Amino acid sequence: MPIVQTENLTKVYNPETVPVHALRNVSITIDTGEFTSIVGPSGSGKTTLLNMIGGLDKPTSGTVLVDGVNVTRLKDRQLINFRLKNIGFVFQHFNLIPVFTARENVSFIMLLQKKDKKEMRQRTDELLEAVGLGSLKDARPREMSGGQQQRVAVARALASRPRFILADEPTASLDTRAAMNLLDIMLRMNHEEQVTFIFSTHDQRVIDRARRVITMVDGIVEADEHRK
Amino acid sequence: MLMHFKLAWRNIWRKPRRTLITCSAIVFAVVAAIAMQSINRGSYEAMIERMVSFSTGHLQLQDYRYEDESSLDNAFPIDQTTLELVRSADERIEHVVPRLETFMLAANEEYTRGAILLGIDTDKEHRFNTIRNHLTEGRFFEPDEQAVVLTQGLSSRLQLGVGDTLILIGQGRFGMSASGLFTITGLLEHPIREMNTQAVYMPLKTAQGLLSAENHLTALLISPQRERHTEQVAASIREVFADSELVVFTWPELMPELLELMELDLAGPRFITAILYVVIGFGFLGTVLTMTLERIREFGMLLSIGMSRGRLVGVVFLETFLISCLGVLSGMALAWLILRLADPIRLSGNAALALMDLGFEPVLPMSFALDQFLMQGLYVFFMAMLASLYPLVTIFRLNILDASRK
Ligand SMILES: Nc1ncnc2c1ncn2[C@@H]1O[C@H](COP(=O)(O)OP(=O)(O)OP(=O)(O)O)[C@@H](O)[C@H]1O
Ligand SMILES: [Mg+2]
Numbered sequence A: 001m002p003i004v005q006t007e008n009l010t011k012v013y014n015p016e017t018v019p020v021h022a023l024r025n026v027s028i029t030i031d032t033g034e035f036t037s038i039v040g041p042s043g044s045g046k047t048t049l050l051n052m053i054g055g056l057d058k059p060t061s062g063t064v065l066v067d068g069v070n071v072t073r074l075k076d077r078q079l080i081n082f083r084l085k086n087i088g089f090v091f092q093h094f095n096l097i098p099v100f101t102a103r104e105n106v107s108f109i110m111l112l113q114k115k116d117k118k119e120m121r122q123r124t125d126e127l128l129e130a131v132g133l134g135s136l137k138d139a140r141p142r143e144m145s146g147g148q149q150q151r152v153a154v155a156r157a158l159a160s161r162p163r164f165i166l167a168d169e170p171t172a173s174l175d176t177r178a179a180m181n182l183l184d185i186m187l188r189m190n191h192e193e194q195v196t197f198i199f200s201t202h203d204q205r206v207i208d209r210a211r212r213v214i215t216m217v218d219g220i221v222e223a224d225e226h227r228k
Numbered sequence B: 001m002l003m004h005f006k007l008a009w010r011n012i013w014r015k016p017r018r019t020l021i022t023c024s025a026i027v028f029a030v031v032a033a034i035a036m037q038s039i040n041r042g043s044y045e046a047m048i049e050r051m052v053s054f055s056t057g058h059l060q061l062q063d064y065r066y067e068d069e070s071s072l073d074n075a076f077p078i079d080q081t082t083l084e085l086v087r088s089a090d091e092r093i094e095h096v097v098p099r100l101e102t103f104m105l106a107a108n109e110e111y112t113r114g115a116i117l118l119g120i121d122t123d124k125e126h127r128f129n130t131i132r133n134h135l136t137e138g139r140f141f142e143p144d145e146q147a148v149v150l151t152q153g154l155s156s157r158l159q160l161g162v163g164d165t166l167i168l169i170g171q172g173r174f175g176m177s178a179s180g181l182f183t184i185t186g187l188l189e190h191p192i193r194e195m196n197t198q199a200v201y202m203p204l205k206t207a208q209g210l211l212s213a214e215n216h217l218t219a220l221l222i223s224p225q226r227e228r229h230t231e232q233v234a235a236s237i238r239e240v241f242a243d244s245e246l247v248v249f250t251w252p253e254l255m256p257e258l259l260e261l262m263e264l265d266l267a268g269p270r271f272i273t274a275i276l277y278v279v280i281g282f283g284f285l286g287t288v289l290t291m292t293l294e295r296i297r298e299f300g301m302l303l304s305i306g307m308s309r310g311r312l313v314g315v316v317f318l319e320t321f322l323i324s325c326l327g328v329l330s331g332m333a334l335a336w337l338i339l340r341l342a343d344p345i346r347l348s349g350n351a352a353l354a355l356m357d358l359g360f361e362p363v364l365p366m367s368f369a370l371d372q373f374l375m376q377g378l379y380v381f382f383m384a385m386l387a388s389l390y391p392l393v394t395i396f397r398l399n400i401l402d403a404s405r406k
Helices: A046-053 A076-086 A102-112 A117-130 A146-159 A176-192 A204-209 B002-012 B016-054 B080-089 B122-128 B152-158 B204-210 B227-240 B256-293 B296-305 B309-342 B349-357 B370-387 B389-397 B400-405
Strands: A002-013 A020-026 A029-031 A035-039 A061-066 A087-090 A164-168 A196-201 A212-217 A220-226 B059-063 B093-107 B112-120 B135-138 B147-151 B165-171 B177-188 B199-203 B219-224 B246-250
Touching (some): A002 A046, A002 A196, A020 A220, A035 A046, A035 A176, A035 A204, A046 A061, A046 A164, A087 A146, A087 B296, A102 A117, A102 A146, A102 B002, A146 A176, A176 A204, B002 B309, B016 B370, B059 B227, B080 B093, B080 B227, B093 B122, B093 B152, B112 B122, B112 B165, B112 B204, B147 B152, B147 B165, B199 B204, B219 B227, B256 B309, B256 B370, B256 B389, B296 B389, B296 B400, B309 B370, B309 B389
Parallel strands (some): A087 A164, B112 B199
Antiparallel strands (some): A002 A029, A002 A061, B059 B246, B093 B112
């Protein structure tokens, strides 16, 4: 069942001055439960594509359908709500609220969703255990390593029970071990919680473990490879 | 809600030093503003108290015709019942002082001067004001004596002293001639300059006899325990005398020029306070500005993950609100403490001598009126809230992608 569909997605930055064609007629379909990585050289449009799918930016032309809803038509306020309900985000840096503990960071998103207190507490604990941070629940971001912070971000992204998770280079600032560890967790969550992951990466070891690899070059989908 | 509060509270302590400095600036502004206001209001109130007690009283009950034509013909009869009615009109009434006042000529064998004759009930007058302390020579008269106390200005113009005889010439009620000879029992330096050149004090009974105004008064002075109750007490008395020919005036109505003068006096400090607030306002804006700029990425992240702009604005507003509350409340507390410890400020040097010359204690009294604490606090608070508009606007206009690239 398709969860994300883009049709002829095109993005041109600075169309009036120095036009940059970041995306050219990108049409892809991503099904529920996929573990998809978007790869390509720097400047090939990976971030742009993820931003379009996440409703963080508007395309120049083309559409993005999430669960059949045309995201490009939504207004700012609807988009924020849409993201809260449907999408979990993991960014490369600066994912967490610095003054909140791991536990609070994870709960916060459920609070925004007005989830029940008890459920909130239970799920937070569950998720932090699942990403291997059972002992750091009360630590603040600056007391954690980069890898640990990214794991909290993944837990946070999962906490809202989103339709899919978008992660833009989640491992880029991590060393190999932390990167592999994060990827293991993401894979396991993909299995256990049936959450769809769409993430971009440069990292060959990460790419090797993805089950679908979409390769972008100059804003065009150059290859789309499914593995088993 | 609790979570949002927690977020705001911790955010303000992210840079504790900055928050403390900002708070201190607010505390300083509040303390300075309150101290200035308190001293000003204190001396303002003391000044009103003096002026009023030596001249019109806080309130006056008069015949309604007296206002337009201040003649003895418009004096009103006074009896025990009327006095009772006044006394029981409002429990905040402290003094009720009778006056019979008219314009006369004062003379010795050679010279004649215009004078204001004040028939007073010595007992009540002395309880009401400190005129007795302003005697420079001699004594006050007994209630039935054919005697006067002369103000210094008048005595030197007429070259009369204690023991000499003063001639008073004028008209009593309904054109009856009124003149007589009176022994001067004392001289006094009247604290109000214009009065010092004109006033002649006489026992009420004697004055009523002289002026054919037995049992009549031109005014009944009424003063509440506190100046600020003047209007309320006036209202109570008005109610009681609604159907009579007697009307009540308050001191601002009786002496509008005094009120203007004081307003003028207060304008300077108000201006300084306003400048202080603007300076503090900009200081606070500086803090808020850096606080906003260094958190743009965080704001972008929060908007990305689905926190609505409204909620984010709520949290940031709460932060500035908390900082200013902290500053304002501690400022108010500190101001109160400082003022309590300092009150009343004893003056020394020339200022003290000048006041003592006038017969006053050389102190700067302070006002502890609650409303001025609240008002100053509110002003500062308002400035802070104004400054907090900056992050609010920023958040509402923030482009998420720009924010995450910062
Ligand atoms: N806001 C912008 N204004 C102008 N050009 C932009 C903007 N954002 C991206 N671009 C351009 O669009 C192209 C695609 O950028 P994008 O960030 O999507 O690439 P990327 O694949 O994510 O690269 P990287 O691997 O370095 O993150 C680039 O040429 C980039 O310079
Ligand atoms: Mg990128």
